[in-house]
Amino acid sequence: MMISLRFAIPTPNTLIPTKTKPKPGLVDQSGLNQTALLSSLPKRCESYKLQAANGRGASVVELPEGLSRELMPKHVAVIMDGNGRWARQKGLPASAGHEAGVKSLREMVELCGEWGIQVLTVFAFSTENWIRPKMEVDFLLSLFERALKSEMESFLRFGIRISVIGDSSKLPTSLQKLINQVEETTKNNTRLQLIVAVSYSGKYDVVQACRSIAKRAKDGRIQLADIDESLIEQELETSCTEYPYPDLLIRTSGELRVSNFLLWQLAYTELFFAQEPWPDFGKEGFVKALSSYQQRQRRYGGRHS
Amino acid sequence: MDFNKESQVSCSWYAQIENCLLQLLWHLIHVTIDLWYFPLGIADVLESYLISWGLLGRYKSFNVTKLRYLAIVVDSEEVFQTSKIIKLLQWLEAVGIKHVCLYDNEGVLKKSKNFILEKLDGTILFWDAHENDVLSDRQHMTLEFVSFSDGKEAVVKAANVLFMKYSKSGATDQNQKDEIFTESQMSNTLKTVGSGGPKPDLLLVYGPARCHLGFPAWRIPYTEIVHMGPLKSMNYGSLVKAIYKFTMVQPNYGK
Numbered sequence: 144m145m146i147s148l149r150f151a152i153p154t155p156n157t158l159i160p161t162k163t164k165p166k167p168g169l170v171d172q173s174g175l176n177q178t179a180l181l182s183s184l185p186k187r188c189e190s191y192k193l194q195a196a197n198g199r200g201a202s203v204v205e206l207p208e209g210l211s212r213e214l215m216p217k218h219v220a221v222i223m224d225g226n227g228r229w230a231r232q233k234g235l236p237a238s239a240g241h242e243a244g245v246k247s248l249r250e251m252v253e254l255c256g257e258w259g260i261q262v263l264t265v266f267a268f269s270t271e272n273w274i275r276p277k278m279e280v281d282f283l284l285s286l287f288e289r290a291l292k293s294e295m296e297s298f299l300r301f302g303i304r305i306s307v308i309g310d311s312s313k314l315p316t317s318l319q320k321l322i323n324q325v326e327e328t329t330k331n332n333t334r335l336q337l338i339v340a341v342s343y344s345g346k347y348d349v350v351q352a353c354r355s356i357a358k359r360a361k362d363g364r365i366q367l368a369d370i371d372e373s374l375i376e377q378e379l380e381t382s383c384t385e386y387p388y389p390d391l392l393i394r395t396s397g398e399l400r401v402s403n404f405l406l407w408q409l410a411y412t413e414l415f416f417a418q419e420p421w422p423d424f425g426k427e428g429f430v431k432a433l434s435s436y437q438q439r440q441r442r443y444g445g446r447h448s
Numbered sequence: 449m450d451f452n453k454e455s456q457v458s459c460s461w462y463a464q465i466e467n468c469l470l471q472l473l474w475h476l477i478h479v480t481i482d483l484w485y486f487p488l489g490i491a492d493v494l495e496s497y498l499i500s501w502g503l504l505g506r507y508k509s510f511n512v513t514k515l516r517y518l519a520i521v522v523d524s525e526e527v528f529q530t531s532k533i534i535k536l537l538q539w540l541e542a543v544g545i546k547h548v549c550l551y552d553n554e555g556v557l558k559k560s561k562n563f564i565l566e567k568l569d570g571t572i573l574f575w576d577a578h579e580n581d582v583l584s585d586r587q588h589m590t591l592e593f594v595s596f597s598d599g600k601e602a603v604v605k606a607a608n609v610l611f612m613k614y615s616k617s618g619a620t621d622q623n624q625k626d627e628i629f630t631e632s633q634m635s636n637t638l639k640t641v642g643s644g645g646p647k648p649d650l651l652l653v654y655g656p657a658r659c660h661l662g663f664p665a666w667r668i669p670y671t672e673i674v675h676m677g678p679l680k681s682m683n684y685g686s687l688v689k690a691i692y693k694f695t696m697v698q699p700n701y702g703k
Contacts, residue, residue, distance in 0.1 A: 345669060346631045353607045354629045357614050367611050372600050375607065399697075403669035407600065410662040414673060439657060 216390030225396030225420025243422035302334030309343030345406025352378035496685030519648035523655025555595030602643030
C-alpha cells in the first residue's frame with residue numbers, strides 16, 4: 144500500500160517535555176516522556192541535556208553506539224509505508240495504523256532534532272493517492288489539518304520549521320490557509336526543517352519548475368539560453384531548504400521503489416529499504432539505516448548535485 | 449533530616465543499580481539481535497551458491513515474462529571490467545531476459561557498446577529493433593546504453609524544446625502554459641530529444657553505494673531498485689534471486 148497521511152487524530156504530544164520530578168541519581172534532564180521501555184533505555188542510561196527549542200546551541204545528546212555525529216546525513220527523506228498493512232496484521236482499523244504512524248513520525252522528528260539532522264522530508268500524500276475513495280482522501284486530509292493545528296505549539300517550542308511541498312491547489316481551502324499560516328509562523332525556526340510532501344510527485348515537481356521558468360522567461364527576467372540544470376533545481380519545490388538533496392532515503396514496509404518521490408533529487412541518495420512497516424520502524428530501525436549510511440562508501444560519480 | 453539524607457542516598461544507590469541493569473539489558477538485546485542477523489547473512493550467501501549450482505528447485509525455472517525491461521547500473525570505478533559485464537549479460541540471457549538497459553554515469557559503456565555487442569551472439573541495440581519504446585518479444589536480447597547525459601541533461605533539453613514551443617505560441621494565459629508543460633508532454637519531448645525509452649521494471653545496482661547514480665529518473669518512478677554489491681563480487685545465484693523476488697512482487701501504485 145502506498146503511503147498515506149501520517150498526521151492522525153491529535154494524541155498527547157510527546158514532544159512537549161513532561162513536568163516530572165527527576166529521580167535522584169538519574170541524570171536525565173530532557174523531561175521527555177519515557178513510557179516506552181525499549182526506546183527510553185538509551186536515554187535513561189546516558190546523561191544528556193536537551194537544549195531549548197529555539198535552536199540556540201547544539202544538543203549534546205549522546206548518539207547510539209556506532210554512530211558518528213560528523214557523518215550524520217544533513218537531509219533524510221522517508222517514505223512512510225505500511226500503516227495500513229500494520230493495522231491489518233493486528234486486526235485493527237486503518238485509523239489505528241495512522242495513529243501508530245504518527246507516533247513513529249514524532250519519534251523520528253525528535254531523533255533528527257537530537258542527532259543533528261537538519262532536514263527531514265516525509266512523503267505524506269502522493270499525487271497517485273488521489274485515486275483512493277473520496278471518503279478516505281477527505282478523512283486523511285482532515286486528519287492532516289487537525290494534526291497541524293495540534294502540533295503548532297510543539298513546532299514552536301522545539302524550533303521545528305515546517306514546509307509543505309506539493310500541488311496545494313487540490314487541497315481544501317481551509318487546509319491551504321492553515322499550511323500558509325504554519326509555514327509563516329515557523330519560518331524562523333532553525334533546529335530542524337520538517338518538509339511534508341502532500342499531493343506531491345517527482346514528475347509534478349519537475350513540470351511545475353518548468354512552468355515557473357517559462358513564466359520568468361515570458362516576463363523577460365531570464366533568457367531561454369540561461370535555462371540549465373541549476374535553474375531547474377532552483378525552481379523545484381525542494382529549494383525551500385538549504386539542503387535540497389537527501390543524503391539518505393528510507394522506505395519502510397519492504398517495498399523497493401521510490402514511487403515517484405523526489406525523482407530529480409535522488410541521483411546520489413543512499414537508498415535504505417527497511418522490511419518493517421512504518422509504525423514498527425522506530426529508533427532501532429533508524430539507527431540501522433544511519434549506520435548503513437555511515438558505513439557504506441559514498442561515491443558521487445564525479446558529479447555533486 | 450538524617451532520615452531524609454539516608455533515604456536520598458538509598459534512592460541514589462537504587463537508581464544507579466537500576467541504571468546498570470538497564471544498560472546490561474540494552475546490550476543484551478543488541479547482542480541478541482546481532483546473533484539473529486549473523487546466521488541470516490550466512491544463510492543468504494549459502495542460498496546464492498545453492499542457486500548457482502541449480503540445487504534449489506524454485507529458482508531453476510520460473511516465469512520471467514513479468515520482467516519486461518531490466519536496467520543495470522554500474523559504478524564508475526567498476527565500469528571498465530568489461531568481461532564481468534559481458535558475463536552478467538550472458539547470465540541474463542540464460543535466465544530469459546529479453547531487454548536490458550546498461551547505465552554508467554560517465555558513458556563508458558556507451559563507448560564500449562560495439563565491443564560488448566560483438567561478444568554476445570545475436571544481441572542488438574534496442575533502438576535498432578524498436579521504433580518506439582513498445583517492447584516486442586524477440587529471440588535474442590536487445591541492449592540499450594545510457595549515461596548521465598540521458599538523465600537531467602535530457603530533461604533540460606526537453607524543457608528547452610517546450611519553452612521554445614511556449615514562446616512561439618505567443619501564449620499568455622495560464623491555461624495555455626498548463627497545456628504545454630505537462631508530464632505527458634515532457635515524456636513525449638524526451639523521446640524527441642533521443643532520451644525516451646521504456647520504464648525499467650527492475651534496476652540492479654552494481655557498486656559500493658546503494659544509489660542509482662543518476663539513472664534517468666523520469667524513467668524509474670515505480671522501478672524496483674535492488675543493490676547487488678560490487679561488480680567484482682557478482683554471482684549468478686544473487687542475480688537469479690533478485691529477479692525471482694521481483695516476479696513475486698505485487699505493487700499497489702498508490703491505491
